[in-house]
Amino acid sequence: MKKLYKFRWDCGRQGTVEGIFIAEEQEVKDAVGQQVNFGEILGKHSEVYGTIDDGEITEIKVSEITVKEMEDVLGSTICGHNPLHHIQYECSRCGDTMRVDDCEWYINDNNEKICEYCATEDEKKSLKQI
Numbered sequence: 332m333k334k335l336y337k338f339r340w341d342c343g344r345q346g347t348v349e350g351i352f353i354a355e356e357q358e359v360k361d362a363v364g365q366q367v368n369f370g371e372i373l374g375k376h377s378e379v380y381g382t383i384d385d386g387e388i389t390e391i392k393v394s395e396i397t398v399k400e401m402e403d404v405l406g407s408t409i410c411g412h413n414p415l416h417h418i419q420y421e422c423s424r425c426g427d428t429m430r431v432d433d434c435e436w437y438i439n440d441n442n443e444k445i446c447e448y449c450a451t452e453d454e455k456k457s458l459k460q461i
């Protein structure tokens with residue numbers, strides 16, 4: 332089920348990263364513990380990155396209808412920065428860190444993430460894509 336969420340990161344004197352967005356509950360649960368990199372959003376050389384911890388994404392309780400109406404009119408990112416769009420994975424083979432959207436990712440039975448450049452043709456067919 333889709334819900335309305337608020338994200339907040341206090342980055343000390345650099346400022347605060349905030350965002351309000353709509354996402355599937357499961358997507359938000361999966362995001363906890365993941366690494367995100369927003370780039371230099373708080374000014375030159377600020378490079379804002381880290382791990383999403385429990386409690387940094389909180390639900391804003393509104394009705395299901397409100398969530399749907401907001402998404403129809405405003406899209407899934409209501410304002411600010413949507414952390415779900417900045418999640419990074421580290422490839423267990425090449426060690427490269429890339430944004431989730433920048434390439435295809437596969438996961439093997441040992442829970443290791445493999446980028447599309449390292450996965451073999453066989454793995455691409457047999458492994459689960461994430």
Ligand SMILES: [Zn+2]
Nearest residue numbers: 422425446449
């Ligand atoms: Zn790789």
